[in-house]
Amino acid sequence: MPENLNLSVENISGLYGTRRFEFKPGLNLVTAPNAAGKSSLIHALQALVLDERDLTSRDYFLHTFESMGRVELSMGGHQYVRRLRARDGGISVGGEALHPEGQKVNLFCIASEDNELVDRVKTGKALRSTLLDFSDHKYYELLGDFSEQQRLRSESQLKQYRDKKAELELLTGQLRRIEAELEQLEKERKTMEEVPLEIVVKTEEERRRLAKAQNELSDTISEITATEGDISRTKNRLEGLKNQELRLQQRVGEFQGQHPDIEDELASIDRELESYKDKLDQFRSEMDGVQARLQDTSHNWTRHVKYGVDECFACGKPIKAEDLRDRQKKLEQRSAELGNEINSLQWRMDGRQKERTQLQQEWTEVRSQIRADLNNARRAIDVQEDILKKLEAKLGGLLPSRPKLSELVKQLEATFDKETREILEKRRQLDEKIARRDQDGKTKIASIEQIGDVRTQILQLQEEIRFYQQLKNLASEKAEVVRRAVRDMFNEHITEVYRLLEFDKDFERIYLDDGFQLKIIRRFGDQRRPDNINTLSRSEKETVALVLMLAGREAYLPDFPLFVADETTFYDSTRFRRIVEYVSKRVPYTIITNLVAKEKQDTLSIEYELAKL
Amino acid sequence: MDSRERARPLPGFSGDLEEGKTSESARVREDRIRLLNEVTSEGLKILKQSERHLPDTVERLSPSTRKQLNDLMQRGLAVWSKATKEV
Numbered sequence: 293m294p295e296n297l298n299l300s301v302e303n304i305s306g307l308y309g310t311r312r313f314e315f316k317p318g319l320n321l322v323t324a325p326n327a328a329g330k331s332s333l334i335h336a337l338q339a340l341v342l343d344e345r346d347l348t349s350r351d352y353f354l355h356t357f358e359s360m361g362r363v364e365l366s367m368g369g370h371q372y373v374r375r376l377r378a379r380d381g382g383i384s385v386g387g388e389a390l391h392p393e394g395q396k397v398n399l400f401c402i403a404s405e406d407n408e409l410v411d412r413v414k415t416g417k418a419l420r421s422t423l424l425d426f427s428d429h430k431y432y433e434l435l436g437d438f439s440e441q442q443r444l445r446s447e448s449q450l451k452q453y454r455d456k457k458a459e460l461e462l463l464t465g466q467l468r469r470i471e472a473e474l475e476q477l478e479k480e481r482k483t484m485e486e487v488p489l490e491i492v493v494k495t496e497e498e499r500r501r502l503a504k505a506q507n508e509l510s511d512t513i514s515e516i517t518a519t520e521g522d523i524s525r526t527k528n529r530l531e532g533l534k535n536q537e538l539r540l541q542q543r544v545g546e547f548q549g550q551h552p553d554i555e556d557e558l559a560s561i562d563r564e565l566e567s568y569k570d571k572l573d574q575f576r577s578e579m580d581g582v583q584a585r586l587q588d589t590s591h592n593w594t595r596h597v598k599y600g601v602d603e604c605f606a607c608g609k610p611i612k613a614e615d616l617r618d619r620q621k622k623l624e625q626r627s628a629e630l631g632n633e634i635n636s637l638q639w640r641m642d643g644r645q646k647e648r649t650q651l652q653q654e655w656t657e658v659r660s661q662i663r664a665d666l667n668n669a670r671r672a673i674d675v676q677e678d679i680l681k682k683l684e685a686k687l688g689g690l691l692p693s694r695p696k697l698s699e700l701v702k703q704l705e706a707t708f709d710k711e712t713r714e715i716l717e718k719r720r721q722l723d724e725k726i727a728r729r730d731q732d733g734k735t736k737i738a739s740i741e742q743i744g745d746v747r748t749q750i751l752q753l754q755e756e757i758r759f760y761q762q763l764k765n766l767a768s769e770k771a772e773v774v775r776r777a778v779r780d781m782f783n784e785h786i787t788e789v790y791r792l793l794e795f796d797k798d799f800e801r802i803y804l805d806d807g808f809q810l811k812i813i814r815r816f817g818d819q820r821r822p823d824n825i826n827t828l829s830r831s832e833k834e835t836v837a838l839v840l841m842l843a844g845r846e847a848y849l850p851d852f853p854l855f856v857a858d859e860t861t862f863y864d865s866t867r868f869r870r871i872v873e874y875v876s877k878r879v880p881y882t883i884i885t886n887l888v889a890k891e892k893q894d895t896l897s898i899e900y901e902l903a904k905l
Numbered sequence: 906m907d908s909r910e911r912a913r914p915l916p917g918f919s920g921d922l923e924e925g926k927t928s929e930s931a932r933v934r935e936d937r938i939r940l941l942n943e944v945t946s947e948g949l950k951i952l953k954q955s956e957r958h959l960p961d962t963v964e965r966l967s968p969s970t971r972k973q974l975n976d977l978m979q980r981g982l983a984v985w986s987k988a989t990k991e992v
Contacts, residue, residue, distance in 0.1 A: 437963045
């Protein structure tokens, strides 16, 4: 006999503080008016079963004014505890879940208003992923996709190797052509006329002598040409220098033309200056005499004025005062005249002296500059004339050797064995061609060796692709098998459930088609009519959803001991009651929440009889 | 991975292809079917153990799961290739 379950809920959703509930085997009817904690009790049971990753909504699971909550269930001698703590807008979870596959339990064993399966059936959404996700189908699909991804990677590598193979084939073709050509050349080489060794040696000796003579002739001709060029350039330079000399001499002539009697002019200025100098001496001498007499006269005037002496202090002759005055005036006048004459003469002398100096300087400069330029030009002319002489001597030495060398070349060419030479030349060219082709072949072989294992790689990659392809096929096949198995299993359980519920009076059949779309065949008397899920009434959809939940429970969780349903989620209480009857006979603990009017009951309580529903 | 390592049979697989002389290609075909089944079942185990919440696409598998699957396939491939060489 199953024991009673003890559930303790603390600060979960709308349940504040610690609340304890006892569930008996069979039906447990949780009755309460609005906002008394019916839905919170379902939230508490969800907190007990869901995986930590699905417990994210703080508002859904924790009391508004509390940051910590707890749910504890005693079942089968085991305590399942879930601790919830608000953190960063979400929840952190501690403790052990009631079942390792909480999502499955939530989907197939807790029929609340937010149940995804109920919602999908009600809204006519596809059920494929909802029902298949709990099977191995998706694992096989992912495995197939992974294999496909690997295959595509190998295909990409294979393409690269095929490109390399194409390159390899191209190189191999080129190598074959080279080999064929080489073979042909070798044959040609073998069929060539043989030349005796001594003739080869002799011809080679002649060839060397001829080549040497030809080289010498060629060198001599080049040297003659170069020397002639040097001579020509030297002559040009010499001509230029001589022209320069001529121009300098012309400049001297031009200067002399501007100043034809320059030396006479200088001598004339010198003579003029000499005469000026004599005249100046004469004036200065007269000036000295006038100054001496003026001084005597002044002395006699002083004696006359101061002491009343009227005789000359020098000769003692009597002098009249008025004569003294007159004489003094005349002497002063003459002194002034002489001063002017001296100054005038001195000015003229200075002017002429300046002219002479300037003329002399110009003449000296012109002469020295032209002389220097002339000297330079003449030295350069000497150097170039010297070079020219040497070059002409060299040319004179070279010119006779040219006809001699030409003659030697002619002689050697005349004696040379042209036929043998042609044979040897042809052989040499053939040898060179063979060597070049051989080198080409080696280069190609080296390239081929670099990508040599490409065939092995291609074979290996083809094997890889085959392996991944077959692996994908197998995984897809298994996924398909699982998909069909899941669909068949659901259909089997659906049929079983709706028959047991005696829904087969209304529905001939409810089933999932290949695409997991719900199909219905409605029964009306003797008539059968297929119907789409969207054409069902709300109550019928809810019934179908519950049938699917129960089928899923039977399929995936046949041993899970709880089935929870919120009666307010369902519209048709008659059908709901039949389902509850069915469930409570098969599931150890069935918990149904039931709304009652506040006037009848103001708190939450648990009844254990179906009659209360 | 060198060629010897690649050729090593998948640990835990019954991929020893040395025995049996009759109907070589039929035997290899059987071995290969067995190998593919074993790789598939091993891959399923890896996915179930590594991914509690299975992602929608392969790209969203964790690096660790991808590595485990990749290793598994490499080992399977080594056994597969060895059988080809023997044929």
